[in-house]
Amino acid sequence: FFAEVGFPCPPLRNPSDHFLRCVNSDFDKVKATLKGSMKARIERSDDPLDKITTSEAIRKLVSAYNRSQYYYAAREKVNDIARIKGTVMDSRGSQASFLMxxxxxxxxSFINMSRDFGYYWLRLLIYLLVTVCIGTIYLDVGTKYTSILARAACAAFVFGFVTFMSIGGFPSFVEEMKVFQRERLNGHYGVAAFVIANTISALPFLVLICFMSGTVCYFMVRLHPGFTHYIFFVLNLYASVTVVESLMMAIASV
Incomplete structure (x- = not known):
């Protein structure tokens, strides 16, 4: 067909490269850039593509195709396919229950988080190192009236750093979101199942992080004694981390 229109494939040229050269306007930019250095070569060339632009070649090809037998054969084939009646697929999504x-x-998700060192394990090590450093800075500040500012600064630093470091799981969660988007479009499960599963699977890691880092900091700084005070401190830390993790998930899903 290309030869009939006036664009035969030159000898020693790959046919696919020749066909691409006929319809790709990027080659015009290359030809314009090398116009000065290749002027004599272009004038001696027998390739018609060297003498016209790609847009002109496309118009010529389209015009010739609309009058060719290939066009009518393709239209007839399309009409034959359109007349074939088939069954419409009923896409009901996953047959599994919501609980399943x-x-x-x-x-x-739990297996993925366990195997991915950067998801929670690396953050756990960083939390422990930082809380040990904080504990040495505010070591045994006591519970006197004069140590209120020191205890407040310690708590603010711990809560601020631990919540800020939740961004460390952002890259891993973004990769998980790519899988979720593809599987959701295929109808395997919905948003609610994914959110619940991700929250439950992250629960043990967040509890471990908060209890280990909170315990180190609490007893090194020697905050208010008593089990209830200790549990209150750790639960507040866990609540803060959970909120920031949820916000991180919301931002990553955008």
């Missing part, structure tokens, strides 16, 4: 979806996603 949530359980499967929870197990898969």
């Amino acid at each position: 979806q949530a359980c499967t996603l929870t197990r898969r």
Whole structure:
């Protein structure tokens, strides 16, 4: 067809490269850039593409195709296919129950978090190192009236740093979101099952992080004695981290 229109493939040229050269306007930019240095070569060339632009070649090809037998054969083939009646696929999504979806996603997400060192394990090590440093800075400040500012500064630093470091799981969660978007479009599960599964699978890691880092800081600084005070401190730390993790998930899903 290209030869009939006036664009035969030159000898020693790859046919696919020749066809691409006929319809790709990027080659015009290359030809314009090398116009001065290749002027004599272009004038001696027998390739018609060297003498016209790609847009002109496309118009010529389209005009010739609309009058060719290939066009009518293709139209006839399309009409034959359109007349074939087939069954419409009923896309009902996943046949699994919501509970099964949530359980499967929870197990898969937990395994993924366990194997990915940068998801929670690296953050746990960083939290422990930082809380040890904080504990040495505010070591045994006591519970006297004069140490109120020191205890407040210690708590603010711990809560601020631990919540700020939740951004460390952002890259791993973004990769997980790519899988979620593809599987959701295929109808395997919905948003609710994914959110519940991700929250439950992250729960043990967040509890471990908060209890270990909170325990180190609490007893090194020697905050108010008593189990209830200790649990209150750790639970507040866990609540703060959970909120920031949720915000991180919301931002990553945009």
